[in-house]
Amino acid sequence: MKSSDNSRREFLATTLLAGATLAGCGGNPFTPEELSDVKPSGEMVKLLSVDGEIIEVDKAFLKPVPELPALSNTEARVGIPGKKFAMVIDLSRCKSVKKCQTACNHMHHIHPGQNWIKVYPMQDSEKTAPYWQPTTCMHCDEPPCVKVCPVDATFKRKDGIVLIDSDRCVGCRFCMAACPYSSRVFNWEEPKIEKEIADKPYSCETSVPQKIGTVGKCDFCPDMVRQGNLPHCVSACPNGVFFFGDILEDAVTNGAETFRFSELIKDKAGYRLMEDLGTKPSVYYLPPVNRNFPFENIEEDKKS
Amino acid sequence: MEKLAENKIIEDLLPQKFGKKGQMWVISLLAICALGFYAYCRQLYFGLEVTALRDYVSWGIYISNFVFFVAISLVGSLITAVLRLTNVQWSTPLTRIAEIIAVSAIAFAGLIIIVDMGRPDRFYNLFTHGRLQSPIIWDVIVITTYLVISLLLLYFPLLPDLKIMISFKERNGKWLQKFYELIGSFWKNKPEQFKITNKAINILSITIIPVAFAIHTVTSWLFATTYRPGWDSTNFGAYFISGAFLVGSGAVLIAMYIFRTQYKLEQYITEHHFDKMGKVVVLLALIYLYFNINEFLVPAFKMKKSEEEHLMGLFTGEFSSIFWFAISASMFLPIFILIFKKGRRPKWAFIAGILVVVGSWFKRYLIVTPTLLHPFLPMYDVPKNYLHYFPSWEEWSIAGGSLAGVLLVITFFARIFPIIPIHETIIETDSHEKV
Numbered sequence: 001m002k003s004s005d006n007s008r009r010e011f012l013a014t015t016l017l018a019g020a021t022l023a024g025c026g027g028n029p030f031t032p033e034e035l036s037d038v039k040p041s042g043e044m045v046k047l048l049s050v051d052g053e054i055i056e057v058d059k060a061f062l063k064p065v066p067e068l069p070a071l072s073n074t075e076a077r078v079g080i081p082g083k084k085f086a087m088v089i090d091l092s093r094c095k096s097v098k099k100c101q102t103a104c105n106h107m108h109h110i111h112p113g114q115n116w117i118k119v120y121p122m123q124d125s126e127k128t129a130p131y132w133q134p135t136t137c138m139h140c141d142e143p144p145c146v147k148v149c150p151v152d153a154t155f156k157r158k159d160g161i162v163l164i165d166s167d168r169c170v171g172c173r174f175c176m177a178a179c180p181y182s183s184r185v186f187n188w189e190e191p192k193i194e195k196e197i198a199d200k201p202y203s204c205e206t207s208v209p210q211k212i213g214t215v216g217k218c219d220f221c222p223d224m225v226r227q228g229n230l231p232h233c234v235s236a237c238p239n240g241v242f243f244f245g246d247i248l249e250d251a252v253t254n255g256a257e258t259f260r261f262s263e264l265i266k267d268k269a270g271y272r273l274m275e276d277l278g279t280k281p282s283v284y285y286l287p288p289v290n291r292n293f294p295f296e297n298i299e300e301d302k303k304s
Numbered sequence: 305m306e307k308l309a310e311n312k313i314i315e316d317l318l319p320q321k322f323g324k325k326g327q328m329w330v331i332s333l334l335a336i337c338a339l340g341f342y343a344y345c346r347q348l349y350f351g352l353e354v355t356a357l358r359d360y361v362s363w364g365i366y367i368s369n370f371v372f373f374v375a376i377s378l379v380g381s382l383i384t385a386v387l388r389l390t391n392v393q394w395s396t397p398l399t400r401i402a403e404i405i406a407v408s409a410i411a412f413a414g415l416i417i418i419v420d421m422g423r424p425d426r427f428y429n430l431f432t433h434g435r436l437q438s439p440i441i442w443d444v445i446v447i448t449t450y451l452v453i454s455l456l457l458l459y460f461p462l463l464p465d466l467k468i469m470i471s472f473k474e475r476n477g478k479w480l481q482k483f484y485e486l487i488g489s490f491w492k493n494k495p496e497q498f499k500i501t502n503k504a505i506n507i508l509s510i511t512i513i514p515v516a517f518a519i520h521t522v523t524s525w526l527f528a529t530t531y532r533p534g535w536d537s538t539n540f541g542a543y544f545i546s547g548a549f550l551v552g553s554g555a556v557l558i559a560m561y562i563f564r565t566q567y568k569l570e571q572y573i574t575e576h577h578f579d580k581m582g583k584v585v586v587l588l589a590l591i592y593l594y595f596n597i598n599e600f601l602v603p604a605f606k607m608k609k610s611e612e613e614h615l616m617g618l619f620t621g622e623f624s625s626i627f628w629f630a631i632s633a634s635m636f637l638p639i640f641i642l643i644f645k646k647g648r649r650p651k652w653a654f655i656a657g658i659l660v661v662v663g664s665w666f667k668r669y670l671i672v673t674p675t676l677l678h679p680f681l682p683m684y685d686v687p688k689n690y691l692h693y694f695p696s697w698e699e700w701s702i703a704g705g706s707l708a709g710v711l712l713v714i715t716f717f718a719r720i721f722p723i724i725p726i727h728e729t730i731i732e733t734d735s736h737e738k739v
Contacts, residue, residue: 113687114359120684135681148529150440151426151433170429171352171422173362174440180531182679186362186422189353212351213422274680277531 073165076204076222079157085220086160087136087234088243088252088264091288094119094132095239095296103236104218108207109193114185116218117233121297130295131288134241136233137162137183137218138273138281145175145184154215160247160282161220163204169214176215180277184217220244230255239292310730314468317722317729318475320567330715333708340705343698344419352422354698360683361676361693365703366420368668372551373413373710374447374523375544375664379552380406380454381516385509394580396732397572397724401559403458404723405552408713410451410519412706419702439525446518453512460501460508463491464727480720520544527671533603533611534675543595547664550588550634554660557581559714561654563723572724575649582648585660589635589642596631614678623674626666633663 041060049055101117110116116136123130139162146156153169156162176184191198191210198209205222221231225244229235234242235255245252245261252261264270268286322330347354357364383402387395418424434441466488473481491497524544527535537543560581564573603611604619618627638656641647647656673693677683683691695703717723 115685118681118685120681144531148438148440150435150438150444151429152435153429153433168426168429168433169423170426172420172440173422174438174526176359176362177527177532177676178530180680182360182681182683185359186352188355188358189351215422 071203071205071226073167073204076163077155077157077165079159079161080222080226081158082248083159084247085139085225085282086245086247086252086261087139087220087231087283088245088259088261088270088286089134089136089283090241090243090268090286091131091133092286092291093239093241093293094134094288095293096121096132097238099236099238100134100233100242103232107221107232108216108219109191109197109209110185110216111187111189111191111210114216116183116185116216121295121300129288130297131291132295133285134233135181135183135273136283137220138181138279138283139220141280141282142278144178144180144277144279148174148178150174159222161222163219163222164207164215164217165204166207166211166214166216167202169211171213171215173215180274180279181281184215186215187212310733313730313733314726316569317572317724317726318469318472319719319722322719325566326715326719330712333712333715336701336708337705337712340702340708343701343705347419347698347702348424354696356689356693356696356699358690358693359686360679360690361673363420363672363676364693365669365672365695365699366416368665368672369703369706370413370416370420371523371544371671372665372668373409373416373706374519375548375668376552376555376661377406377409377413377450377454378516378520378545378548379556380457381512382549382552383556384457385512385516388505388509393732394577396728398556398560398577398581399461399728400458400721400723400725401563402552402556403454404714404717405555405559405710406454407451407458408710408717410447410454411713412710414447414451415709416703416706419706439522439529442522443519443526446515446522450512450515450519453508453515457505457508457512459487460505461725461728462721463488463497463501464493465722465725467491467493468726469722483720517545520548527675531680532675533608533614533678534671537599537603539595539598543592543599546588546592546595547634547667550585550592551661551664553581553585553588554634554638554657554664557585557653557657558661561650561657563718564650567718567723569724572729578650578653579645579648582642582653582656585653585656586639586642589639589660593635593639596635610678610680614674617674617678618670623670627670630663630666630670633659634667635663637663 038060040058043059044056045059045062047055047057096119098119101115101119104110104117105115108116118135120133120135121130122133139160141156141160143154143156143162145154146162149155150172151168151170153166154162154164154175171186173186176186187210190212193209200206200209202209202211203223205219205226207216207219210216221229221233224231230244230253231242234244237254240254240256243252243254243257243259243264245258247261250261252259252264264286265284270284270286272281272284274281343354355364355366380403383395384399388399418427421427430441430444434444436442466484469476470481470484470488476484521541521544524540528537528540530536557578560573560577563569600615600618604615607615617623638660641652641656641659646652677691677693
């Protein structure tokens with residue numbers, strides 16, 4: 001564990017240094033008195049402030065923002081304190097555009113053909129209406145996968161997220177057999193990713209890079225959430241199907257709209273998948289009523 | 305048993321060198337093992353991609369082979385422990401056969417589970433990060449316990465025989481002599497030594513019964529602790545154990561016949577033994593049939609939506625031919641053959657044994673795979689080869705190699721040690737004469 005931490009710190013330090021050099025600023029970016037030492041270069045850069053005003057800043061004062069938080073495996077296993085994450089998926093808005101899937105596959109460098117997010121065409125019985133059902137990992141509060149894992153490689157965090165530690169997974173695939181939502185995939189072969197990605201230091205929170213012989217699944221993008229951003233599927237969806245938020249704050253958002261979680265579930269009669277199994281998912285569904293789109297299964301229509 | 309002189313018994317039962325047939329047998333087994341080893345090297349190099357396993361069918365013939373091995377190993381406890389504790393006399397010549405089948409099968413069960421792992425290089429994680437709540441850890445604990453107890457149950461009764469073998473110095477050759485002396489030279493046939501080993505064997509015989517039940521119950525729980533149709537069953541522990549005793553006894557029938565004919569042991573493994581074992585197999589097949597009826601009739605009566613696809617796949621769908629073959633070969637046909645007195649003659653009993661073992665292997669396959677092809681959410685948005693499972697040549701070779709490995713261990717054991725306990729046979733003949 002120690003050594004991977006070190007390599008991560010080193011990695012961060014080098015990227016920071018590289019960034020600092022690029023920004024035309026010498027010296028150690030970690031020393032606090034550094035700012036007073038900075039000599040204005042005279043080269044000004046135009047920036048957009050948070051108030052929407054255009055401001056000019058000397059280039060020498062720009063500091064690169066680290067992409068990855070320096071996070072130990074122990075911290076990644078505990079989770080973000082004081083949070084309990086949940087997702088609400090509004091089935092009345094989904095028309096299977098699958099932008100969620102594309103964004104997820106792209107950001108997590110998932111093996112071609114495999115998906116962490118799936119958009120199922122569902123029809124509960126012959127005479128009931130068909131609808132699209134996107135599924136992620138349910139991040140259950142009673143996760144069957146965590147119960148069966150022999151080595152604590154998949155674990156439940158205090159903030160409700162279920163993660164996989166690909167550095168510990170032994171590849172027994174008991175979790176895949178245990179998960180009733182089929183949300184887990186296995187890296188059967190060496191992941192087909194560019195060297196640059198493969199060389200990134202692994203973190204349970206980014207799930208990148210995926211490793212051969214281990215299990216992967218939707219991770220609720222804790223790296224994004226830690227930075228105050230939304231998971232990739234949520235921000236990628238053009239129809240605002242996915243809402244993400246913190247149950248303790250009682251708020252969920254799809255980026256454009258924000259709702260009180262409890263009211264949204266109450267007003268729209270939210271439910272969870274396979275409630276009878278007692279897995280207590282963190283993903284809630286809003287029924288496909290008053291839909292924004294008619295159900296059209298283009299793939300099936302093409303086939304027939 | 306007929307009257308036999310001590311010398312003749314020893315002469316008959318001492319391990320023999322391989323003949324032409326024996327050599328061919330060993331060479332072919334070694335070849336199969338070598339192919340399996342090559343296939344495993346490929347798997348180590350390329351990853352589990354070389355198998356036909358994919359995200360839906362993530363457990364295949366490695367796991368069904370594992371279940372098969374654990375099952376067959378249960379016979380050791382049945383013949384050495386259960387029959388011993390119930391004072392059954394006729395089973396004496398069969399104890400060592402049963403015990404070596406048990407040891408060899410359980411050892412390969414452990415190996416094949418490592419073969420199934422995606423990251424065998426991280427095997428040590430099971431010890432450094434093991435969590436007691438996972439049924440896999442329970443399995444690791446009980447299987448190693450069972451292996452140790454079985455080894456001891458094989459070794460202790462062997463001690464008096466080792467003393468006999470050490471006395472045949474010229475016959476043994478240098479290396480075997482050294483080996484026998486290493487593991488058995490402390491044995492002097494003293495009454496105290498017999499007292500201690502008998503006590504130890506009794507204690508082990510009692511201990512091994514709950515451990516044997518545990519290994520196969522826990523193995524069934526690897527499936528029954530999940531939600532999936534076909535696995536989510538409270539019947540599973542008893543269903544697995546009854547099936548395990550059946551397949552192990554079938555294997556003993558096969559081994560009895562082969563040792564009897566190849567080593568000319570007609571006077572020791574008699575028609576009487578086939579008659580008795582045949583009856584045991586009929587009883588066990590009937591018990592297994594009972595649990596099968598429980599396992600399939602009850603859910604089929606209700607036909608819950610999640611179970612329906614799975615059950616129909618077995619009864620009339622894509623798995624129906626294997627299903628009905630497995631049911632008839634492992635239960636109906638052996639019962640039909642062995643229920644008749646003529647059917648319990650060596651040759652027919654041997655055929656019944658083969659049917660039981662082959663049928664049971666396919667039964668294990670059916671327990672593992674069809675369930676995985678019927679998940680709760682439909683199989684969707686995956687490459688086409690994810691929707692079916694037919695093992696790759698690497699999987700067949702590795703599974704075949706492990707089966708050949710079990711046979712090889714048994715073969716070499718019979719080459720080095722007397723497969724029928726010499727000392728116990730002499731004692732029993734003596735006591736018969738006194739009566």
